[in-house]
Amino acid sequence: MPATTNSSATPAQASRHQRRREKTRARLIDAARNLVAERGVDAVGLSDITEAADLGAGTFYNYFHSRDEIVEAVAEESIESLGARMDLMTADMPDAAEVFSSSLRHLVRHAISDPLWGWFVVRLGVAHPKLIDILGPRAARDLRKGVDSGRFTIPDVDIATSCVFGALLSTLHHVVSTRTQDGADEIFAQAMLCMVGVIPDESRDVASRPLPRLPDL
CATH class of the missing domain: 1.10.10.60 (Homeodomain-like)
Structure with missing residues (x-):
């Protein structure tokens, strides 16, 4: 007690x-x-x-x-705070593509700058409910915003969310395993923008824009 x-x-x-x-x-x-x-x-x-x-x-x-309770607490402190900062960063962005791109880029950059954080997310894995609870709704929200604004062409938002989630974990595993750094965040964001229907040239432009800093909570 x-x-x-x-x-x-x-x-x-x-x-x-x-x-x-x-x-x-x-x-x-x-x-x-x-x-x-x-x-x-x-x-x-x-x-x-x-x-x-x-x-x-x-x-x-x-x-x-229990062990599960402390793992959930670690996830809450390690991931939820970053998600909340990304929410603040993108709150006034009018372009759904830039919202989506900026969030993905910050997640990749965070894993590069803090490999321990990156490995924690990777080892927690796609099946852990806390990770899904924290990142899943945010990804789905950003994708729906893109669909509603006509920016994205997605047949099924839920399946697209799963694809983004799996691709994110695979990319984080790649950058923390190989220490790949140069432009990895832009390349990943560009690929995900193409996946949701943004044409390649425009995806490249959006993914290479100056990345806003994350505000403090």
């Missing part, structure tokens, strides 16, 4: 207690992220996480109830 603070504690004591809890939780999160990135979810046990964090097994249960 999660620990509680003593009701008689002073504000300073309560604040120190909260900081200690946050640091301990962060150690568990970091350990889980690193292990999943290295081995994959199925090869990581609770004892592996607590050992890597240099914490006792009992401490783990003060913060999480």
Whole structure:
């Protein structure tokens, strides 16, 4: 059960207690992220996480109830925050093709600049529900925006979303495995724009536009 603070504690004591809890939780999160990135979810046990964090097994249960719960927490912190920043970046973009392209490019660039993050997403895999829950609806939203505006030609948005999702994971695996960097984000975005019906010359133009920076949350 999660620990509680003593009701008689002073504000300073309560604040120190909260900081200690946050640091301990962060150690568990970091350990889980690193292990999943290295081995994959199925090869990581609770004892592996607590050992890597240099914490006792009992401490783990003060913060999480299961391995799945901590993996979901890692995904939430590692991927949802990036998704939210991309939402802010694209909120005022009028062109659905640029929205789609910019988001895909940032995901590829993030994997290049932070290979541990890239491996975590790749090892989490297409079948993990949390990854699908975080990225799937955003991809479907951007594709529907393109269809509704007449920018994209897609027979089935759900199937197109699955194709984009699978291609993204394969591309992230490629860039973190080979350390390919030069223009990988533009090449991937261009290919995905062609897939959704944007003509090649225009896909190349959109994918090579200056990439807006991600705003802070």
